[in-house]
Amino acid sequence: MPWAPDDHSLSMLVRRLESITHLSDEERQAILSLPVKARVLKANQDIVRDGDKPSQCCLILDGWACRYKLIGEGKRQILSIHIAGDIPDLQSLHIHTMDHSLATLTEATLAFIPHESLHELVLRFPGIAAAFWRDTLVDAAVFREWMVGMGRRSAYERIAHLFCELYLRLEAVGLAGEHRCPLPITQVDLADALGLTNVHVNRVLKEMRGQGLVTLRSNTLVIEKWDGLIQASEFDPTYLHLTKRAA
Amino acid sequence: MPWAPDDHSLSMLVRRLESITHLSDEERQAILSLPVKARVLKANQDIVRDGDKPSQCCLILDGWACRYKLIGEGKRQILSIHIAGDIPDLQSLHIHTMDHSLATLTEATLAFIPHESLHELVLRFPGIAAAFWRDTLVDAAVFREWMVGMGRRSAYERIAHLFCELYLRLEAVGLAGEHRCPLPITQVDLADALGLTNVHVNRVLKEMRGQGLVTLRSNTLVIEKWDGLIQASEFDPTYLHLTKRAA
């Protein structure tokens, strides 16, 4: 059963886990022999929906995704943004009913892994279980930081903070460097992630541009003044709990 | 080693876990023989602080606690509210540096359990590990719902939503009933949890009172119109992932 592309996809998972914990050869082998099914989705496609009871998790190989909730008259809150290497619905392993939806933000390549196989894996290897658990805990840490933003930071600070976060997360998986990173999402998406209006996001971006803090063109974010951005948002990367990762 | 009161405290943990999963006699025994140290704290005392590297977790036996972050000029965001049966810093088992603080909101009785013992426990009993993991996942689900509130709900809806949540959580552990529950925290605390100002919270409460939705006296919340509160906040309890718990 030659699954060359899928094997490659799992090596992404191996790398991810190795950034958290040490893997024995046996553990590495077990991960690499997980059954996976890769699929490419267009932008803005739901992957799992609020209320679903999924039987698999999805590893992002390429592209961006987000978790979100809809309320009332078409209001949307984006809960988290996910990039290559993330498993945004890992929680569904232990929480059977989805309390939110998961969708692509861009065209994306996803690897689906059955819950069953993951359950076997974590039962056999407590070290892997701990690494996965930790992963969901870092997820929660990011939720907390976003809560602080929405509850207590101005729009300006919030946007600056998100840019710092995204840059560091992308850098950690080798997708950014030199204070420049992809940002392939619309201002409406940004607004929904920040609890703002797209109009207001636009005005704040204009202001930042005017101050020479950042530029934003053709889906690329260039941070002209990293220190300024850090200061403006009182950014402290501790909550990302990034360990030195191999790029 | 007669530790009568502490043994009692662990039975609270047993009950909690049994609401999530089935425990074998051996597992129950292992939990009940965890070493614990109970302590009583006054209101508004820090339990763990942002930046700390704790070596124990704390189980709330009685009273209320909250997790919070401070930013800028004395701004505080409360991230979660915790009641008896909760282990608010369970995440510290796998995330070594605290990215927020934990404090009492009222006088509270806490049982401290060493990380070491918990690590041994979850290594020996994968079922218990899964139950703890799930606990932290429900935690994250509550964070997500609060994010939706702060990002997309009005002050009125947010307050109504929080009241629904607290009532159900208290009821689930037998601390509330008949649409009446303790609410032993100040309006400043409420405001910091909701991303609002105490002044504004006060005005919205007045409005709710005027509509006969709720009354709030001597640290007790009485929900006069449960359905009205549900409607006003578009409350859907799914995210609490409450399983039927023995009271």
Add this chain to the structure above:
DNA sequence: CGGACAATTGATCTACCTCAAAATTGGTGG
């Protein structure tokens, strides 16, 4: 080249904030 979507701008509005003071409550000691 046309069509759809995204970014930008203008004008106006309002939910919630800020500052400040007064009223109420609950706990404490005499």
Add this chain to the structure above:
DNA sequence: CCACCAATTTTGAGGTAGATCAATTGTCCG
């Protein structure tokens, strides 16, 4: 039991960050 203090709650007046509504412009892509 009362008087007093500190912490809360409540109310008032005025200000502002960000929302809303409605065009207009720019961009990408088939």
